[in-house]
Amino acid sequence: MEIRGDIVKQLRNERAWTQAxxxxxxxxxxxxxQRVENQGSASLETIMALCVSFDIKRQALFKVPEASDVEQAKPQLTKAYLLVFLFGLIIGVAGTFIPFVFLNT
Structure with a gap:
């Protein structure tokens, strides 16, 4: 299951615990x-053990990102989508006209 590894790391650091x-x-x-903190990947058994260790509810590990975090990521994605779209448009136009030019010569 996917959980927020940054939350696990934060909870661990607040208690001054090592990963070990x-x-x-x-x-x-x-x-x-280490895998939980870095990749956010954990089995249900590991999630339940973390909840018992931290004395928290399971939902705390699935916290939704703040709106400001999402807004900061949006412009970067928009630029990437725009570049991919323009690249595809150029390839599509070139793919349409280049064979037409060669076939008519």
Missing amino acids: HLAELCDVNLRTI
Whole structure:
């Protein structure tokens, strides 16, 4: 399941726990905690162990990003979509006219 690894890291740092300590509390491998924090990937059992260790509800690990975070990411995506669209348009126009020019010569 996908969870917010940054929240797990924040909760762990607030308690001044190491990743190894959290892994021991959750009875999982250290690599599992690293994967949770870096990739946000965790099994249901790991999520439940994290909730017990932090004494939180499961929903806290699925927190939705703030609106300001989403707005900051939007302009970058818009520019990328525009570039892909323009590139596709150029390729499409070139693909239409180049064979036409060569066939009529």
